[in-house]
Amino acid sequence: MKIQQTFKNNWPTIYLVGTPIGNLDDMSTRAIEVLTQVEIIACEDTRNTQVLLNKFKIKNKLMSLHMHNEIDRVNEISQILSLGKSIAIVSDAGAPIISDPGAAFINKMNQTEIEFNVTAVNVGPAYIHAIVAAGFTNKQNYFHGFIEHKTEQAKKEELVSIINKYNDQAIISFYESVHRIKATIKMLADILNPTQKVLIARELTKLNEEFISGTPLELADFVYSESFIEKGEFVIVIDQFANHKSDLTDQELADEVAKYLEKGFKLKQASEAVANLYNKKKNEVYKLYLDFYK
Template sequence: MNVQKSFSEEQNKGCLYLVGTPIGNLEDISHRALRILKEAECIACEDTRQTRKLLTHFQISTRLISYHEHNKHTSGKEIIRLIEQGSDLALVSDAGLPVISDPGNDLVKLAIESNISIIPIPGANAALSAFIISGLETDQFTFCGFLPREKKDKKEKIIELADLAGSIIFYESPHRLINTLNVMYENWGNRQVSIAREITKKYEEVIRGTLEECIRYISEIKVQGEYCIVVQGSTAKKERKDELWWSLMSIKEHVEHYMNLELDKKEAMKKVAGDRMVSKRDIYNHLL
């Protein structure tokens, strides 16, 4: 069990700040994020060249530490050591919120094990930005990040997700986009989908329609930029629920329901027999 009191004055360690950075438009960084990036002892980032562009734009000179998939084990230990000695450290990704689909999650786990406070500094996020403009249901969703590269593994994952009721969000690269959409269509049928690219940038584009329509459209254009795919969830459970709206009724109550809709008893019994997939004689005998 771990209880974090983020701003306790009794702490003798530094903090790990997870700082959201712009996903394209530099105006999307917050005043708080800029302050933390200026005040931190150092900033851990995936690509120092990419992060340096951001810092230069905002005239921030904080020292950078490289932290990525290939050096996360050694660099992660050094970062934790610095924080334990009292230094505040900011973690950023190349764009958007760190930790999501990147090795920052391993650093967060190390920080928790070392009883270090982890402070989120909210910012732009491509997945949620694509989600809220999708036009699909937003009361429930699943974020799946990038699907497996191999077609067999990708198909297995898509089949595994087939029965999810809420919207499903993915990241995808341009050269795998058509293949991914085709595998979805082959295994999920012609669901509604929203495909966004270049979010917050000059060439921001959103393609909405059925999977079949979007595959046809994308097949005829030049595919470029990183994509966020939002797909309609399964409606099977809802449809089954709608079909069985009468399931808690007795046969008598079921017949009375239709009679209240101004059907005569004979027609009401016929409708009940159809709902329950039994013969009209079965309904008649039950009411005797």
């Protein structure tokens, strides 16, 4: 598990900086400041980024970081960070990582032992800031807004429905309130695959910005500990998970249904959840459970 308090440590930082999608005057003051102060700017195309820098009289070194070399740049940028120096990453237009280079690079950097921050600047709403900083590599994203249901069972059904519908195709993100964050994370620990990656983002772009990433169980343990700061608005980001077995035996499918039943689901709901997860017919899974458990 990694806990990052962006503005309260002395780690070097990778700034993921959003740039104008058309009108260069849309550039923010903070984005200009960051691009001026970092050690180097990694960009999709140095020629395009140089036009932006010239517009705002930013004199800084550029390095290419595109889809064909972003993994190759890990060692080079790791050396810069290990010296305590920060970098910025930009794409030609818009937010890095969102259908642009950067996700594979951040994902690989997260596997190193270097202590560094990852934060986003000028990329729009909170959920985009969280997705960009997470470093999850899937190209599709599904944003759900706030979880609508408040009762435990209805909330669980809503979460399971979202996860089963999108989680093999897209990164899932949604908002959660301070009053419900603990219960929601605990529920995700019951629902998600235990090896899946999840990110909690809090107080984005503010002094108390914090990113907490790990497995569902690690996060559940943390949010119920004294170390967890229960303040602010939260974004939860769930990485795509497509590494489950697709060739389960009939007995294993029935066992999967039984696991959902143990978590409080009704048989019809549990059968549908397993069917969606393993690309089976709901009635087939329902019957399998009855054959082995009734």
